Amino acid sequence: MIKKAVYALLLVAVLGGTPAFAQTTPPKTPTAGQDDFVPVSAPTNANDTIPAPRLVAIAYGFIWVVLFGYLWSVRSRLGRVEREMETVSRRVSAGRK
Amino acid sequence: MLNRLFVPLAVVAAAMFAYAPFMILNAPYEATMGLVQKIFYFHASAGMGLFLAAFVSGIGSAVFLFTRKPAADRVAVAGAELTVMLGLIVLVTGPLWARKAWGVWWQWDARLTSTLVMWMIFNAYLLLRRYGGPGSDRLAAAVSLFGMANVPFVYWSVNVWRTLHPTTSVIPSLKPGMRGPFWFCVVAFLLVSTLILMVRTELEKRRQELDELYLAVED
Numbered sequence: 001m002i003k004k005a006v007y008a009l010l011l012v013a014v015l016g017g018t019p020a021f022a023q024t025t026p027p028k029t030p031t032a033g034q035d036d037f038v039p040v041s042a043p044t045n046a047n048d049t050i051p052a053p054r055l056v057a058i059a060y061g062f063i064w065v066v067l068f069g070y071l072w073s074v075r076s077r078l079g080r081v082e083r084e085m086e087t088v089s090r091r092v093s094a095g096r097k
Numbered sequence: 098m099l100n101r102l103f104v105p106l107a108v109v110a111a112a113m114f115a116y117a118p119f120m121i122l123n124a125p126y127e128a129t130m131g132l133v134q135k136i137f138y139f140h141a142s143a144g145m146g147l148f149l150a151a152f153v154s155g156i157g158s159a160v161f162l163f164t165r166k167p168a169a170d171r172v173a174v175a176g177a178e179l180t181v182m183l184g185l186i187v188l189v190t191g192p193l194w195a196r197k198a199w200g201v202w203w204q205w206d207a208r209l210t211s212t213l214v215m216w217m218i219f220n221a222y223l224l225l226r227r228y229g230g231p232g233s234d235r236l237a238a239a240v241s242l243f244g245m246a247n248v249p250f251v252y253w254s255v256n257v258w259r260t261l262h263p264t265t266s267v268i269p270s271l272k273p274g275m276r277g278p279f280w281f282c283v284v285a286f287l288l289v290s291t292l293i294l295m296v297r298t299e300l301e302k303r304r305q306e307l308d309e310l311y312l313a314v315e316d
Contacts, residue, residue, distance in 0.1 A: 034263050036270040037134065039125030050197045052132040059136045059190040060118065063143070067114075067289065070182050074296050081303045088310045095314070 107292055113285035120278040133197035136190050138279055141268065142286040143186040148248050150179040150290060151215065154222070155245020158238035167305060170234055173241055175297035177222045179290060180244070184216035199261050207254035208262040215251055218244040 117138070127134035154176030160169035191209065192202040203209065218240060225237040255264045271279055 034261075035266050037130075037137075037263075037267060037272070037275060038128035039272045039274050040128045041125060050200075052197050055133055055193045055197055056135055059193045060139065062189055062193075063139050063186050064114075066182065066186055071293065071296075074293065074300055078296065078300045078303065081300065081307055085303065085307050085310060088307065088314060092310060092313055 110288040124278045125274040130198045136194040138282045140190040142282040146286045146290040147183040154241045158241035171301040177219050180219040206260035207258035211251045215247040
């Protein structure tokens with residue numbers, strides 16, 4: 001029953017996606033920095049009103065906080081479960097005696 | 098084997114993450130976007146990790162649905178949580194880049210919208226696992242399959258539909274000064290993702306053992 005449901009889901013996903021990929025790609029007007037990146041040795045838009053250094057710093061800071069925050073969360077959850085296992089194991093062995 | 102490799106791999110990953118900012122800092126600027134384009138190095142790497150994690154969760158779910166093996170379910174849960182975490186990174190760093198490059202934080206184009214939908218599907222998976230009650234593991238596995246089916250749409254959306262987002266041709270056409278730092282960041286992200294997947298799977302295993310212990314106490 002579940003196998004049939006999974007097959008049906010996959011079939012819907014594949015068939016649903018086919019027309020989208022079969023259609024002809026609409027003519028695109030290439031924008032700078034959209035199809036390839038052109039390297040230069042110094043930034044050309046240093047006097048812009050939106051401060052790029054702040055955005056870059058926030059982005060990298062966020063990545064570090066999320067990555068290490070998540071690692072810490074997994075580690076602390078693992079520690080909590082292991083402590084709970086020890087407590088329950090003691091109860092089980094005490095019950096057997 | 099994997100357990101013995103965990104600590105050395107974690108040290109390598111930490112060293113790579115510490116060194117990556119220096120490589121990115123020394124990489125050339127992009128001609129039209131300038132400094133803000135440097136977000137690309139971690140943003141696109143996290144995106145690759147996101148696709149991989151979604152596949153891990155989807156394949157784990159498929160194996161669980163067909164075989165009922167708890168180990169496959171554990172991998173699926175770990176993959177789904179990793180997808181949500183990497184998706185959060187992609188969905189936050191992308192708008193920070195867009196604010197400067199496009200002048201707006203968000204655009205409801207195919208790539209951004211499909212990524213958001215995929216992220217929400219895996220959030221739904223985790224909510225189902227947390228609050229769905231008995232039997233929710235199978236229902237959640239089907240949700241994860243839907244999430245995985247979204248990955249090709251998200252990937253090709255930039256090539257098929259008209260979007261503001263850079264196309265997939267950007268990465269193969271990267272110039273040497275940008276190529277090295279980019280692939281370095283990709284390896285760092287994939288390594289960290291693999292390590293997180295291992296630890297998270299272990300957590301799920303311990304949780305199942307704890308549940309069995311509680312059942313033993315009740316008996």
